[in-house]
Amino acid sequence: MADEEGASPRELILEACRRNNTSLLEETLADLASSASKAKQDPTGYVAKTLNEAFDGVGNGCLHVAATYGNYEILDLLLDQEGLEIDELDHLEKDTPLHKAVRYVNTLTPSTWSAGHPIVDILLDAGCDPRIRNKAKLKPVELVDPRNKDLRTILQKGEYNFTSAGDVVEEEDDGPTGSASDSE
Structure with a gap:
């Protein structure tokens, strides 16, 4: 989907993350979803794949870039994307x-x-x-x-x-309390 006349989606995503440009990120994500739909691909999966493969020249992903610059609004938008690798x-x-x-x-x-x-x-x-x-x-x-x-x-x-998180103790349910022998 690289545009020969302008920046690639990866470049646009990383620029949005650097500059805390929520409009640019939203527009780029919408364009990716639209392109996926036109190509009869899953838009959510395509967007997630593109985000997960967007690295800068030194190997920082989009979340890394947003966190490096303290860009809360971009982090908020990115973390709402289903399928994004967060670690x-x-x-x-x-x-x-x-x-x-x-x-x-x-x-x-x-x-x-x-x-x-x-x-x-x-x-x-x-x-x-x-x-x-x-x-x-x-x-x-x-x-x-x-x-x-x-x-x-x-x-x-x-x-x-x-x-x-997985250490929750659940009480066993022994059914109704009381003695079953009382009923006849």
Whole structure:
């Protein structure tokens, strides 16, 4: 679907992620879905495949790019796309988008750290795994500036929630209470 006269869908997606350009991303996703429909392909699958294969020159996927720049609105749009790989590793550091989000928050001044926390929150809420280690064997929580106790707590809670998600104990249902021998 590469347009010979302009940027490819991959280039448009990555540019939208860099610039927090929600209009460009929405338009590109709509164009991809329309092209898939015309070609009698599954639009949702085609959009997801295109997003999952959109890497920049150094191997960052679209979620990585949006997280690197702290672009919440783009992350919100991307995370609404069915079939998007949310724990994709970049090619250089083997970082997940969550690692990139923590690195982004670390670039902020301590007085503005809290403004970056929603970037981490949205990725955790979407199901990004905070237990994944990068090439340096570090989890996102281990990248947090030691002075940023709030972000450390957010990631620790996220890790706990992710780990304990399957630990729900269900009570057995023994049926109605009381003795069956009482009835005759």
